[in-house]
Amino acid sequence: MYIIDRANVYSEEEECIKTNSFYIKNNAIHSIKPAIFKTPILKMDVSSFIMTPTHVMFDSHLPSENFQLLKQYSKKNYLLKGCHTIITPFSIHYEYQFDQELHKKRISLLNSPVDYVLALRLPIKTLSQSLIRKCKKEKIAIILVEMEDESSISKIPWGWIREAMFPYNPILIPAVLSNKEAKRKAIIKVWNEVLNDEKIPRLVDEIQEKTPITVKNLKKFGLYPKRGDLHIGGEINYNLYFKNKIVAEQKGIHYDNDRLAIMVHKGRVITSENVVVFRPGCGEEIIINRTSLFV
Known part of the structure; x- marks a missing residue:
């Protein structure tokens, strides 16, 4: 005491x-x-x-193949910056890769010196009802959705996605692949208009790497008040x-x-x-x- x-x-x-x-x-x-x-x-x-x-930070580039590299990377980017929890994604291009890539990600984090939350990153065309159900089953609460243009957003059956998400309601995060600022803004604008109309849980903008995540977003993710x-x-x-x-x-x-x-x-x-x-x-x-x- x-x-x-x-x-x-x-x-x-x-x-x-x-x-x-x-x-x-x-x-x-x-x-x-x-x-x-x-x-x-x-x-x-x-x-x-x-x-x-x-702090809690997002990092999609966590090295895992080399222990000494992981050690130096973790010290520099987390432990010397007051961060002891990270959100880090595993990536897939097709739904059949989900189980294998999730297993590989968990194995890669066995030596992690900090606590971690697993997220999923995938192209928007791969987003489906069955994939959402996999996320619910494995308690993957954060999904990064890659987009190259705004037209792809309207092609998704969001009503069915919303039904599959309930009641766990994973949070979708936009991940824009274009480097052009005007294009990025156009995609984010359509993203928010469509998902707001469909009442889909989401972040309104991309998430920054290696930066303390706001309490507002920690609440959305379900990490607050544990973090x-x-x-x-x-x-x-x-x-x-x-x-x-x-x-x-x-x-x-x-x-x-x-x-x-x-x-x-x-x-x-x-x-x-x-x-x-x-x-x-x-x-x-x-x-x-x-x-x-x-x-």
């Missing part, structure tokens, strides 16, 4: 910093108070830092940033050029400034049982 005392916790949703103290018991957050706990147990004063939940929130009963997953390295702006706090002081995952210190404790295979697959619970 111990207390994380006087933590300056940044709330992304409210775009403000609140001071709270966390009572930690049995390796979980037992209670949270805005005031100081008057309890004669060990206290860890973190008032000189900014505290956030650990992206510090709450009673939750795991002890948090980042501490040096205050003098934080840049506060009207729309939030930017961490791109900030030095991470500490990242803690499940109560263990993973990163301390530039020193990383690399634990291959400690990453676990996070299964999403239902999407959009808090949307």
Whole structure:
């Protein structure tokens, strides 16, 4: 038992910093108070830092064939950036590849030092009712849909897709293959018009690589509050940033050029400034049982 005392916790949703103290018991957050706990147990004063939940990032280029490459890649892109959960897709071109590619992806992540959520990436022409049912069965809650032009969107029987998605409702994410900005905008515009009319669960835009995913999208994916929130009963997953390295702006706090002081995952210190404790295979697959619970 111990207390994380006087933590300056940044709330992304409210775009403000609140001071709270966390009572930690049995390796979980037992209670949270805005005031100081008057309890004669060990206290860890973190008032000189900014505290956030650990980040979740999307990465479709995770190396898996070389352990040393994976180690350096994970340190640089996740562990030194306060990220201990990634969303990473396996790709198929045809439906019959689903089971094999899913199995290969899971095997490739056995040495992962971070937790992970599996997603599916496929061309829009491959999207079908039976494939959606496979995703529901395997609890694949995130599907990236590749598109080269807007005309392909109208060719999909979205009404049948919507029926197949219910009640699990995987979230569809647009993945535009064109490099032309005007073309990309045209595809995204049609994507949102059609899927909004059909009431299909989706993201309105593409997802950025290696960038902290917003709480809004974590809620859509069904990852919140397991990730992206510090709450009673939750795991002890948090980042501490040096205050003098934080840049506060009207729309939030930017961490791109900030030095991470500490990242803690499940109560263990993973990163301390530039020193990383690399634990291959400690990453676990996070299964999403239902999407959009808090949307």
